[in-house]
Amino acid sequence: MSKFALAALAAAALTSAASAGVIGFLGDTTIEGGWDAFEAEFGAEMTVIYDGGSAYSEVSSIAVPEFGGSLDFDASHSLRQIGSGWATWSHGYTGEVFYNNGLLETGYDLNMSGVYAFDAYIEPNPFSLQTFTITAYGSDGGMDTVVRDAEGSAGAAHFGFFASGETLTRIEIEGSSDWAIGEWRVGTPAPGALALLGLAGLTARRRR
Numbered sequence: 001m002s003k004f005a006l007a008a009l010a011a012a013a014l015t016s017a018a019s020a021g022v023i024g025f026l027g028d029t030t031i032e033g034g035w036d037a038f039e040a041e042f043g044a045e046m047t048v049i050y051d052g053g054s055a056y057s058e059v060s061s062i063a064v065p066e067f068g069g070s071l072d073f074d075a076s077h078s079l080r081q082i083g084s085g086w087a088t089w090s091h092g093y094t095g096e097v098f099y100n101n102g103l104l105e106t107g108y109d110l111n112m113s114g115v116y117a118f119d120a121y122i123e124p125n126p127f128s129l130q131t132f133t134i135t136a137y138g139s140d141g142g143m144d145t146v147v148r149d150a151e152g153s154a155g156a157a158h159f160g161f162f163a164s165g166e167t168l169t170r171i172e173i174e175g176s177s178d179w180a181i182g183e184w185r186v187g188t189p190a191p192g193a194l195a196l197l198g199l200a201g202l203t204a205r206r207r208r
Contacts, residue, residue, distance in 0.1 A: 023144055053098060082094045093156070112186065115168045142165035
């Protein structure tokens with residue numbers, strides 16, 4: 001069992017009552033069933049995290065000025081462009097993605113303020129179906145885990161998390177293979193969304 005899995009089990013035992021504060025979401029390989037469905041489900045207003053560097057540059061942090069901070073990687077990733085260093089993606093996307101340089105597990109810290117939502121697309125390096133266990137952590141001890149299958153040939157698949165009553169602070173991923181991640185966003189609730197949903201409502205609307 002990995003150190004991430006052990007940490008997750010320990011946190012779950014200590015914070016089971018708070019875990020409902022973070023809710024996981026699985027979309028699909030499209031924009032409509034990924035980004036758009038996530039926004040519709042949680043009433044989130046999202047901001048794209050974009051680096052803008054050159055292909056094959058090493059990236060360990062991306063500034064997110066809209067939230068007064070940065071997305072920081074546990075280990076540097078290689079910035080690739082679809083068709084220039086990364087062969088395929090999904091839904092016609094041709095922009096930047098971040099290859100994790102062969103790792104099977106790593107994490108990303110949301111070192112910014114007021115982040116209630118996070119989503120992204122992930123695609124395995126091998127041209128085959130692979131499985132990823134993805135956990136999000138909140139500022140008050142909440143956490144949730146989703147299991148995301150994704151195909152390595154034009155199969156980049158969406159996942160996301162939403163927090164109620166706390167903010168998101170960290171994402172950890174463990175995979176059956178290495179991967180690239182991209183099209184990631186952070187966000188806040190749309191005006192009135194938290195009041196309408198409430199923690200009880202979020203708990204009832206469990207991840208797909």
